[in-house]
Amino acid sequence: IRENVNEAIRAPEVRAIFPDDEVVVLPTPEAVKRAKEMGLDLIVVSPTAVPPVAKAMDYGQWQYETKKKAHDARKKQHVILVKEVK
Numbered sequence: 001i002r003e004n005v006n007e008a009i010r011a012p013e014v015r016a017i018f019p020d021d022e023v024v025v026l027p028t029p030e031a032v033k034r035a036k037e038m039g040l041d042l043i044v045v046s047p048t049a050v051p052p053v054a055k056a057m058d059y060g061q062w063q064y065e066t067k068k069k070a071h072d073a074r075k076k077q078h079v080i081l082v083k084e085v086k
Contacts, residue, residue, distance in 0.1 A: 004044035005059055006032050014054040016042065025051060
């Protein structure tokens with residue numbers, strides 16, 4: 001499910017971060033258009049901010065990094081098992 005990516009972004013305007021470290025507040029369609037021109041996707045990284053923060057990056061790479069971080073977090077978890085004596 002591609003929520004908060006490119007045309008699925010519902011906010012009227014976003015604070016867009018582009019690869020050249022340029023941060024601009026733009027209307028969403030214009031920010032998506034600029035990201036597409038660079039060959040990238042516009043992904044909302046902070047939906048609760050006002051306006052929401054979106055970053056221009058490759059969606060597949062972002063998805064891979066997110067899954068990898070979640071996997072590493074699960075790997076470092078300790079599960080404590082309590083045994084009962086009846």
